[in-house]
Amino acid sequence: MSDTSLFGTRHIVLIIVSLLLIVGLYILSRKVSIKNLSKILLGVGLVSETIKVFAYIIMNEHKEYLPGVTFSGVLPKTDLPFQLCSIQILFILIVNLVKSEKVKRFIYSFMVPSCMIGGVAAILIATSSSRSNWIIAFQYFLYHVAIVVFGLRLLTAKEMKWRIKDYRNALIMLTGIIFFSIYINSMLFDGISDINFMYVVHPPQDGLPYLNDNDGWLGYILRYLLLVLVAITATYSKAIVSSIIEHSKKKKARSEEIPEAEEALEAELIEK
Numbered sequence: 001m002s003d004t005s006l007f008g009t010r011h012i013v014l015i016i017v018s019l020l021l022i023v024g025l026y027i028l029s030r031k032v033s034i035k036n037l038s039k040i041l042l043g044v045g046l047v048s049e050t051i052k053v054f055a056y057i058i059m060n061e062h063k064e065y066l067p068g069v070t071f072s073g074v075l076p077k078t079d080l081p082f083q084l085c086s087i088q089i090l091f092i093l094i095v096n097l098v099k100s101e102k103v104k105r106f107i108y109s110f111m112v113p114s115c116m117i118g119g120v121a122a123i124l125i126a127t128s129s130s131r132s133n134w135i136i137a138f139q140y141f142l143y144h145v146a147i148v149v150f151g152l153r154l155l156t157a158k159e160m161k162w163r164i165k166d167y168r169n170a171l172i173m174l175t176g177i178i179f180f181s182i183y184i185n186s187m188l189f190d191g192i193s194d195i196n197f198m199y200v201v202h203p204p205q206d207g208l209p210y211l212n213d214n215d216g217w218l219g220y221i222l223r224y225l226l227l228v229l230v231a232i233t234a235t236y237s238k239a240i241v242s243s244i245i246e247h248s249k250k251k252k253a254r255s256e257e258i259p260e261a262e263e264a265l266e267a268e269l270i271e272k
Contacts, residue, residue: 004132006205011131018123018145025149034108034157041150042096045089048143049081055135065192077188082181082197084118088147108154109166110173113235115151119144125204155235164243167236174228199224 003009029037056079060071081087091107098104122144130140154160181198188195196202203211203220211227213220233240 004128006125006131008131011126014126014131014137014141015123018141021142021145022148022152025145026152029149029153030156034154034159037150037153038092038095041146042089042092044143044146045092048139048146049086049089051135051139052079055133055139056129059129059133059136077190077193077195080188080197082184083122084114084177084198085122085144085147087177088115088118092150105160105166106169106173108160109162109169112151112154112162112166113170113232114174115147116155116235117151117231119148119151123148162236162239164236164239167232167239170232170236171229174232178225178228 004011032040053075057071057073057075060076061073062070064070065076081089088111091111095104095107123141126140127136129136131137155162178198178200181200184197185195185201188197196204199211200221202213202217206212210223211220
């Protein structure tokens with residue numbers, strides 16, 4: 001499997017294996033509580049990040065950052081954990097530490113779409129290093145498989161009972177993170193490294209049919225935000241539909257109560 005290009009032989013094999021693992025692990029995860037699954041994901045995330053940090057340091061140790069200047073044991077800026085999938089480790093750490101159920105639910109509401117959609121997108125549009133280096137491939141694909149499984153488990157957990165409020169919270173949190181990522185990219189930008197956390201600087205790959213900057217950055221970022229909105233809305237579609245139906249029932253009940261109240265008042269007046 002020497003073809004390591006995007007959707008090349010190796011990448012397709014890794015995608016198939018990842019999908020099989022997602023199905024199998026999701027079935028197994030249904031026997032584990034969300035609380036225990038959160039602890040497992042925290043362990044997976046910490047091990048994954050440790051492997052990534054040391055692997056990238058070793059891989060880039062002798063590469064020149066500037067003429068005559070090597071990384072020499074420093075993690076390249078582009079490999080810092082500020083991508084959508086990487087920051088899930090921070091969120092799952094918070095979930096395991098805080099006791100407030102409201103805080104946990106707020107974070108979970110964001111993790112549902114970001115873990116599922118972000119994880120699947122990362123598997124489909126895998127980085128060049130994850131397609132060419134087996135150690136990074138092992139870390140990269142297994143980690144994203146884990147967060148996709150966790151997102152699916154959260155979405156389908158009966159005890160969570162997702163509501164329209166959770167949809168709103170997910171949008172608020174993601175909007176804040178995307179806005180914050182602009183500052184992160186700006187602070188780390190040095191004119192040399194391709195800093196593109198959360199993909200708000202430019203598309204994740206060249207030549208994409210929808211996510212491209214052919215019309216400039218503003219056109220790209222508007223299409224990007226629209227895609228994010230559609231993806232999160234689709235994730236919470238069941239909660240949205242349920243909320244609309246519930247609102248319609250309440251409105252109908254109120255409209256039926258008014259004539260009944262008027263009839264009761266009229267009958268009372270007649271008796272008097």
